[in-house]
Amino acid sequence: MAMFSVSFVKLSCSFYKYNAIFLFFVVTGSVLPQQVSRPRGVSLTNKPFYENKVTFTCLDGSLKIPFSQVNDDYCDCKDGTDEPGTAACTNGQFHCTNAGHKPLYLPSSRVNDGICDCCDTSDEYDGKVTCDNNCKELGREAKAKKIEEMQAFNEGYRIRQDYVAEGKQLRDENQVDEPPPPIDIDVEDVEGGDINPDDYPDDDYPDSYIDEEDEDEDDYSPPRRVHRHKKDDDDEMPEYDEETKVLIEIADKAREEFRVEDARYNKINTEITDLEKVLSLDLGGDNEFYFLEGKCFEYHDKEYTYKFCPFEKVSQKKSGKETSLGKWKGWEGPEGNKYSKMKYDGGERCWNGPDRSTLVNLRCGIDNVVITAFEPNRCEYEMEFKTPALCNQIIDPEALIDKHDEL
Ligand code: MAN
Helix, strand or coil: CCCCECCCCCCCEEEEEECCEEEEEECCCCCCCCCCCCECCCCCCCHHHHCCCCEEECCCCCCEEEHHHCCCCCCCCCCCCCCCCCCCCCCCEEEECCCCCCCEEEEHHHCCCCCCCCCCCCCCCCCCCCCCCCHHHHHHHHHHHHHHHHHHHHHHHHHHHHHHHHHHHHHHHCCCCCCCCCCCCCHHHCCCCCCCHHHCCHHHCCCCCCCCCCCCCCCCCCCCCCCCCCCCCCCCCCCCCHHHHHHHHHHHHHHHHHHHHHHHHHHHHHHHHHHHHHHCCCCCCCCCCHHHCCCCEEEECCCCEEEEECCCEEEEEECCEEEEEEEEEEECCCCCCHHHEEEEECCCECCCCCECEEEEEEEECCCCEEEEEEEEECCEEEEEEEEHHHCCCCCCHHHHCCCCCCC
């Protein structure tokens, strides 16, 4: 079969908006236009192996054949490399150049199968179908998408800087230096509270004021109201005199004041414990994950609602029943990218299986959002979470472009 050769010209210009400035740059370098000739279905990378026009050596080195047997629609090489442009070898690979868009490798069975796979139409050349070359259009769309991605990365980077500043401020503000001092209420501070028990003979001492045991000095409980048993149940308690009533009022006031202060003290103590817990967390090299602490995000699929609470837990809910998919274990990204994966383990035990656990893969994005949740193995879950906290670099527009689009 006659050998076909491919000639083409590639000129590709790209138009990028970067930090509000439109930049032009040439994707493929400065040598334009360019013509490269090689057998059909061969990539530019593999071109050197097809340059000896007398003999061809299969790329796995297993056989030498006359070059005229390349693309002759008969499979000679075990690795299929003598038929890059026909469907003769079941394991062959066809390369489309797709100038203006992305090059592509196809299984050679798709050559001349009546379906247009390559946007440059090169996989359908026997005339059975007519394909339209839409590579330029696809290329434009792909590039627009890449520009969007780049802008998202750079916007994400800007947001991350805010998170870093916020995280640092919160960490500084929340440093716990000392526990709060114990409550110190002086009864004399209470209006009219100048009470001396010695002024009262035993019988006159108001019931509501005395306690049965001396208060421990370190015990901050206020005097408790003690009710003595009536000697005779039928006896009516006499009404207190005016002075006693005043004292009872003072004691009640002191008790109430203590109650309020005690509640305030306990609340502060709880806040300190919570802060200490937060401060002990690894919230990123630059505290960029600080803002995520205490927040939760949901993802709904057809069956479940997944809830992801960073640094706390992951759960799965169905018909009102919530199942734990794990509690915060730690960062599990690879070396150099530690903050790219979070591990949650010790969740609810799977029937006849392991405790449920979840791996959360983090990616750069301008919003904080769970983009997917799934169960690759029974009771082992994975989630993808987008967050600006992962946008740790400014992306150069050129870095997003395939500079190696083959000719
Ligand atoms: C529940 C869910 C599933 C899980 C099964 C295992 O239905 O938690 O995700 O696979 O239990 O029995």
